[in-house]
Structure formats: C-alpha cells, structure tokens
Amino acid sequence: MITEMELIKSKLQKKEITPTYIRLRVLDYLEANKVHPTAETIYKALVKEIPTISRTSVYNTLNGFLEKGLISSIFITGTETRFDSNTSPHHHFFCEKCGQIIDLDIECSYFKKGYVKGHKIKELHGYFKGICKNCIKKRR
Amino acid sequence: MITEMELIKSKLQKKEITPTYIRLRVLDYLEANKVHPTAETIYKALVKEIPTISRTSVYNTLNGFLEKGLISSIFITGTETRFDSNTSPHHHFFCEKCGQIIDLDIECSYFKKGYVKGHKIKELHGYFKGICKNCIKKRR
C-alpha cells in the first residue's frame, strides 16, 4: 500500500520537482485543505510543526509549484493571492458574508471552444461574488 | 447643446457626488480612455494638465466613485487594480502578448438566473487570458 506522503512525493516527481521536506509539506497542506489558503495561512499552519520554516520558503515553494503547473492561484479578495491544488480550469464563488471561496463545477462554452470573439483563450478566470447557500439559510 | 463636461457633471450629480474639478477630470479621463487604466496611469495623465493634483486625490476619487457605484474595478495583471467607467457586468480578455484588456460582450446564463448551485449571485468577475485577435495576426 502507498502512504499519503508517498502519493504527494510522486506528484512532485511527476512535475520534476525535487521532493524536499518543505515541498512535501506545502503540497500536502494544499491537498488536505482545499479552501484556497493564502501563503500566510500556509506558513502559520506549517510553522507550528516545522518551527524553522521561513515565510520566504513558503512563497518560493508556492511560486515554484505555480511555474511547474502543479498548483494554480486566484486573486479574489483584493488583498492576497490564494492557492489551489486544483489546476483544472474551474470557477469560484466568493461569499461576501462568510468569506468562503467555493469551487464551482460549471462549464463555459467559450472556454470549451478555445476562442472568444477571435481571441485565443489559454486561461479561464471566473468567480461570482454574492451570498452562499449556507449564509442564505442562516439569515432567515 | 450640452458640452462634454456638462454631461460628466450630470453623471456625478446623479450619483450624489459633488462635482469638483478633480472629480470631473478623473471621470472624464475614464470615459475618454476605456482601456482600464491604473490609478498611476490616470495620475500621470492628469498631472500634466493639473500640476498640483496629488496621487492621493486620484485614489480617493476613484474609491469614492467605486463606493457610489459610478465605476467598477478589476484585478487582472496581479499587481495593480484597474478602473472601468463601465459598471454593467461584463467579461474581459487579457492578452498576454500586448497586455491589452479588452471588453467582451458575451453572456453568462448563471448570472442571468441570479443563482449558481444555490448561491445568490451579486457580482460577476470573469476574464480570459490568452492571445488577442491582433497579436495572432501579427505573429504569422
């Protein structure tokens, strides 16, 4: 049987990233916490168990992952970048009440075609802002 | 007949914004330059004709306009906010070659319905990244 960490390790190796301890832990965090965390959130969580880890390493690691296409990033709140271990193009929903960023499994005909109004599409960046299902329920 | 500036003035008044000279000029700039400029771009352009204008005033003015719903803002390039005098929800195309941000007149069925997967939609934020029509033509 394959352990959790061995799976993470093979994902790094598949993208030709040397699987160092920090890289394993950062990717593991992203896979285990699919809430689109910030670099700071990841740092704060990891520094509890790896007291010597530096913020810079978290940033460097995340940027390395981005370059290799192992993760993706989104900018929604207006202040900080958020990271996502899901690299397949997908939409998000940002709840203005609870601050949650929810993955949306919806499709986009333009993206599927690869072109919009003559422009060649490479990336899709889409999110809706509003009030999430849960917060609607709470408010009545 | 109504002059250009009188039209701008009435747009401010309609949103209950005192039409000061700076506000008139900032809104006029946005209406005349529909290329989604940054605060810095607007400042650099205006300071040529209004040497006493401050960067802070440009920022304050733009933030005031945003609060009143007179303009909208988008975050695409990853570094700076861009401003748009068009407040109706619309998509954008960001060309990775020439850096242009192009308005897209396309529709979104989810936004029209007002809901996605049970979440209430208030705002639409969508852009595609790729190579624009013009840059495709140039490259061959």
Add this chain to the structure above:
DNA sequence: AATATAAATTGTAATGATTACAGAAATGGA
C-alpha cells in the same frame, strides 16, 4: 569519511501599490 559543488532554506531588507492621517486650501452660507 572528507571534500567539493550544487541546491535548498533562512532572515532581513527592499519594493510597490494602496491607505492613513494631519495640515492646507477651497467652498459656501450666515
């Protein structure tokens, strides 16, 4: 194992867009 070399990590300083804030200037009514 010891050494040399390269890669990874750290800590601090710098960057750059944006905001905070206090003082100066302009505006408008009494």
Add this chain to the structure above:
DNA sequence: TCCATTTCTGTAATCATTACAATTTATATT
C-alpha cells in the same frame, strides 16, 4: 468677512510579496 465643512495635498505607514546574501543541507567525487 467669519466660521464650518468639504476637499485636496504631502508624507508616513501598511502589508503582501520579492530580492538577495548568507547559511545550511544534500549530492557527487575522491
């Protein structure tokens, strides 16, 4: 003209992110 209010300016502060040099760790070679 005087006073109160709003607007505008200039500078300092903020905060996420990056640059960079120094240190540590890993890898290859003798």
